[in-house]
Amino acid sequence: MTQVKLKIKKGDTVKVLSGKDKGKTGKVLRVLPDDHKVVVENVNVHTKYERPRGTRQRVSQKVSFASPMSSSKVMLIDPSSGKPTRVGYEILENGTKQRIAKKSGKAV
Numbered sequence: 208m209t210q211v212k213l214k215i216k217k218g219d220t221v222k223v224l225s226g227k228d229k230g231k232t233g234k235v236l237r238v239l240p241d242d243h244k245v246v247v248e249n250v251n252v253h254t255k256y257e258r259p260r261g262t263r264q265r266v267s268q269k270v271s272f273a274s275p276m277s278s279s280k281v282m283l284i285d286p287s288s289g290k291p292t293r294v295g296y297e298i299l300e301n302g303t304k305q306r307i308a309k310k311s312g313k314a315v
Contacts, residue, residue, distance in 0.1 A: 211240045211241065211243065212240070213238060213240050213243070213245075213278055214283070214294040214306070215235060215238065215245055215278055215281065215283060215294070216235065216238065217235050217236070217237065217238050218234065218235060219234070219235045219283055219284075219315075220232060220233070220234055220235075220283075220284045220286075221233065221234075221235055221245070221247060221281040221282060221283055221284060222281065222282055222284055222291045223247070223250055223276075223280060223281055224280055224281065224282055224291070225280050226251070226276070226280055227251075228250045228251060231249070231250050232284060233247040233248045233249050233250045234247070234248050235247055235281075236248050236273065237275070238278075239275055242275065243277060243278050243279070244275035244276060244277055244278060245275065245276060245277075245278050245281060246273050246274070246275050246276075247273060247276065247281065248273055249273065250273060250276065251273055251274045251275075251276045252271055252272070252273055252274070253271070253272060253273075253274045254269060254270070254271050255269075255270050255271075255272065256268070256269055256270070257269075257270055283308070283315065285308040285310050285311050285313075285315075286308075286313075286315065287308070287311045287313050288310060288311055290310065292308040292309050292310040292311070293308075293309040293310075294306055294307070294308065294309065294315065295307050295308075295309050
């Protein structure tokens with residue numbers, strides 16, 4: 208099976224396009240290319256209750272965490288304009304590939 212290439216990378220700032228958190232922006236914490244999913248901070252937050260384990264921990268805990276969401280639901284924020292944009296690629300003169308914002312044409 209081939210590795211899937213996503214245009215969104217860890218550390219990018221993205222905006223949510225659809226779902227319960229539509230309109231929110233956040234930083235990408237993790238990218239899961241095999242599942243086509245990304246984890247964005249403070250977006251798609253779920254709560255889990257953990258049981259007490261062992262003899263030292265006597266009470267249960269309520270843990271909140273950001274769940275993965277589909278990468279098609281988020282769009283990269285253009286650093287120059289601050290608006291959502293699509294991502295393209297440009298090959299530089301030295302042969303390296305660089306991501307560019309489609310709206311402004313500048314490097315991301």
